[in-house]
Amino acid sequence: MRLRAGFIFVAMLGLAACGQQPAEQAAAPTPAPSAKAEAPPMDASALPAPYNTADLVKGQQQFARCASCHAAGPGAPNRTGPSLHGVFERKAGTAPGFSYSDAFTKAEFHWDAATMDQYITNPRSMLPGNRMAFVGIKDPEDRKNLIAYLLLETHRK
Numbered sequence: 001m002r003l004r005a006g007f008i009f010v011a012m013l014g015l016a017a018c019g020q021q022p023a024e025q026a027a028a029p030t031p032a033p034s035a036k037a038e039a040p041p042m043d044a045s046a047l048p049a050p051y052n053t054a055d056l057v058k059g060q061q062q063f064a065r066c067a068s069c070h071a072a073g074p075g076a077p078n079r080t081g082p083s084l085h086g087v088f089e090r091k092a093g094t095a096p097g098f099s100y101s102d103a104f105t106k107a108e109f110h111w112d113a114a115t116m117d118q119y120i121t122n123p124r125s126m127l128p129g130n131r132m133a134f135v136g137i138k139d140p141e142d143r144k145n146l147i148a149y150l151l152l153e154t155h156r157k
Contacts, residue, residue, distance in 0.1 A: 042152045051113060051148035059149025062142050066134075072153045081132065084154050087111050092127075103129035113147050120146065 044054045063072065069081035076083040082095035088111050093104030107127060109115055119126045120143055122136040137143050 042149070044148045044152070047148055047151055048113070050144055051151060054145045054148030056145070056149050056152070058142070059145035059147070062137065062146035063149055063153070065137075069134075072150060074156055084150060087154050088113070088116070088151060101129060101131045103127050113151065116147050116150065117143050
């Protein structure tokens with residue numbers, strides 16, 4: 001064991017003398033810049049109250065809970081749930097190419113901020129029989145932040 005430790009020490013010394021670092025000490029390569037363009041910063045001030053005072057960063061963080069089933073930006077595909085791009089002012093249950101539950105196909109409302117707030121509070125109680133497995137967001141501030149984020153993100157061009 002002592003011989004092996006001595007060998008490793010000598011090998012490291014030899015590498016150091018050549019100006020090389022052992023693999024475990026080598027600097028990590030710098031990652032290449034991301035090819036994905038960042039979305040422009042969003043500003044909630046143009047939204048109607050109370051969403052004009054929302055924290056959009058927190059709203060985006062809340063959306064992470066939705067993103068496993070929904071996409072929201074321009075060209076967003078349907079996933080387990082429908083695309084949310086253009087959801088506001090759209091009749092419930094009508095996103096193109098998505099197969100909705102009977103509860104949604106029979107729903108007679110259009111999405112707006114107030115309806116979205118009611119829905120994401122408790123999706124099962126607002127629209128019984130829908131297939132959304134999400135339990136809801138109880139905190140009103142979290143819902144406000146999420147809805148403000150959605151109002152901007154789902155209308156981005």
